[in-house]
Amino acid sequence: MKEYWNSLASLLGVLAFFQSILQLVFPPELRLLSLKFLSRIFHLFSSYCYFDITEIDGVNTNELYNAVQIYLSSFVSLKGSRLSLTRALNSSATTFGLSNNDCIVDTFGGVTVSWKHVVIQRQSQTFAWRPLPEEKRGFTLKIKKKDKSLILHSYLDYIMEKSNEIRRKNEDRLLYTNSRGGSLDSRGHPWESVPFKHPSTFDTLAMNPDKKQEIMDDLKDFADGQSFYHKTGRAWKRGYLLYGPPGTGKSSMIAAMANYLNYDIFDLELTEVHNNSELRKLLMKTSSKSIIVIEDIDCSVNLTNRKKKNKSNDPETRCVSGVEDGGNSTITLSGLLNFTDGLWSCCGSERIFVFTTNHVEKLDPALLRSGRMDMHIYMSYCSYPALKILLKNYLGYDETDLDSDVLNQLTDVVDKAEMTPADISEVLIKNRSCKHKAVTELLDTMKIRAEGNMKCGSPRENSSDEEQEKRALECPKEGSGFEQPCKEEENEEMMK
Numbered sequence: 001m002k003e004y005w006n007s008l009a010s011l012l013g014v015l016a017f018f019q020s021i022l023q024l025v026f027p028p029e030l031r032l033l034s035l036k037f038l039s040r041i042f043h044l045f046s047s048y049c050y051f052d053i054t055e056i057d058g059v060n061t062n063e064l065y066n067a068v069q070i071y072l073s074s075f076v077s078l079k080g081s082r083l084s085l086t087r088a089l090n091s092s093a094t095t096f097g098l099s100n101n102d103c104i105v106d107t108f109g110g111v112t113v114s115w116k117h118v119v120i121q122r123q124s125q126t127f128a129w130r131p132l133p134e135e136k137r138g139f140t141l142k143i144k145k146k147d148k149s150l151i152l153h154s155y156l157d158y159i160m161e162k163s164n165e166i167r168r169k170n171e172d173r174l175l176y177t178n179s180r181g182g183s184l185d186s187r188g189h190p191w192e193s194v195p196f197k198h199p200s201t202f203d204t205l206a207m208n209p210d211k212k213q214e215i216m217d218d219l220k221d222f223a224d225g226q227s228f229y230h231k232t233g234r235a236w237k238r239g240y241l242l243y244g245p246p247g248t249g250k251s252s253m254i255a256a257m258a259n260y261l262n263y264d265i266f267d268l269e270l271t272e273v274h275n276n277s278e279l280r281k282l283l284m285k286t287s288s289k290s291i292i293v294i295e296d297i298d299c300s301v302n303l304t305n306r307k308k309k310n311k312s313n314d315p316e317t318r319c320v321s322g323v324e325d326g327g328n329s330t331i332t333l334s335g336l337l338n339f340t341d342g343l344w345s346c347c348g349s350e351r352i353f354v355f356t357t358n359h360v361e362k363l364d365p366a367l368l369r370s371g372r373m374d375m376h377i378y379m380s381y382c383s384y385p386a387l388k389i390l391l392k393n394y395l396g397y398d399e400t401d402l403d404s405d406v407l408n409q410l411t412d413v414v415d416k417a418e419m420t421p422a423d424i425s426e427v428l429i430k431n432r433s434c435k436h437k438a439v440t441e442l443l444d445t446m447k448i449r450a451e452g453n454m455k456c457g458s459p460r461e462n463s464s465d466e467e468q469e470k471r472a473l474e475c476p477k478e479g480s481g482f483e484q485p486c487k488e489e490e491n492e493e494m495m496k
């Protein structure tokens with residue numbers, strides 16, 4: 001060991017000697033080159049090697065940088081002496097980080113490695129497609145040359161895995177939005193995020209318990225299904241279509257799904273996306289273990305002037321939204337389908353697509369076919385089993401807490417009243433300080449609604465939930481978001 005230090009000291013002495021000679025002999029421009037050359041020689045003899053992990057790799061964010069930061073923050077608070085502390089807006093967790101130029105030592109598989117956080121000021125920008133951060137940040141990993149293969153193969157994978165685990169466990173999950181349109185922030189992200197705090201869970205969701213259990217089982221199977229999807233050659237993704245009247249819990253269901261699986265949510269505002277390539281970029285920037293949501297998909301469809309301009313007979317190339325200007329600034333249905341189904345949909349894994357609509361009959365069947373939307377979930381008006389959940393949630397009431405006569409009346413009227421869980425919640429919240437009053441007022445409201453429905457003829461009288469969807473699938477063009485070109489247009493096409 002002593003010998004080693006002696007030889008290192010003499011090598012450094014030689015380097016210093018050469019440097020002073022260089023300063024005397026060489027002009028300044030050659031000095032830099034010669035120093036680089038000497039440092040190469042030094043590294044050649046050194047038993048260490050170094051890896052730089054920069055925050056931004058070209059134009060993209062370096063996932064490894066983020067992973068290292070999260071991984072180190074999990075134990076840096078115990079080992080480090082000078083730390084940087086951060087807390088995101090609305091976040092409930094404080095994050096520890098290494099300060100500028102500070103080092104920390106870690107061990108993996110009996111091997112010791114050293115991490116250094118390097119922050120340097122970026123030179124003033126002359127021209128850039130997008131503003132870059134003022135600082136250039138990165139980690140330098142220092143390891144012994146002989147440990148290179150262990151560290152590069154196992155340690156970095158371990159860090160990625162560990163950081164994902166930590167992120168899921170400690171960090172608030174995030175709700176992302178693309179409200180900024182397609183523009184990127186200084187770190188190259190098209191999505192903005194806030195901590196996701198929606199309290200809805202499957203316990204609080206009022207719906208038929210069997211249906212609820214079926215959905216929960218399906219989600220669990222999906223989340224645990226890595227090997228199944230791999231074995232069967234399927235992309236590890238799943239699509240759910242939630243449809244039903246307003247206030248029946250579609251958005252609450254999405255929140256419950258995210259809370260159940262511990263996934264982030266990417267809430268895609270389709271009207272902010274200008275064309276297919278922007279849509280693809282947004283998709284590429286979503287992370288694994290996430291739910292990608294398009295709410296009210298029928299309302300994202302802009303039919304203005306579509307008949308005149310869009311003459312394609314192919315339903316999959318019709319315009320979905322945006323202003324048409326020769327095809328460059330529109331999203332086509334095929335673009336949307338590729339988003340959920342095509343090759344690009346497989347960049348990343350373990351992702352769930354959820355579309356919601358109040359009018360399933362307005363959707364193009366291409367969107368509904370299985371493989372795209374694997375499960376169609378009808379969120380219905382409040383049924384008796386769902387009412388029981390609401391009474392438990394808001395009043396703490398079980399069936400046994402209710403008078404048998406009231407119970408019978410509720411059972412009798414609940415379906416006829418066709419009230420949404422949102423309507424019922426309103427009555428219960430308003431009277432929650434007096435439980436008895438809450439129940440009687442709810443019963444009265446239900447009776448009035450049921451009577452009204454009897455008089456006017458309920459829109460649902462002649463069709464069951466499933467029938468509604470079947471009808472929509474059988475004659476999708478009526479009122480569809482993707483109408484057939486009219487006869488005149490068809491003739492024009494044929495003349496060409």
Ligand SMILES: Nc1ncnc2c1ncn2[C@@H]1O[C@H](COP(=O)(O)OP(=O)(O)OP(=O)(O)O)[C@@H](O)[C@H]1O
Nearest residue numbers: 204205206245246247248249250251252421422425
């Ligand atoms: N099934 C349900 N279980 C529990 N609460 C519900 C349910 N449906 C609605 N609610 C209550 O009503 C409110 C509105 O529900 P939500 O936003 O989930 O409805 P939605 O179906 O998404 O409506 P829209 O079609 O207008 O988007 C929620 O805040 C929730 O408290």
Ligand SMILES: [Mg+2]
Nearest residue numbers: 250251252295
């Ligand atoms: Mg909603």
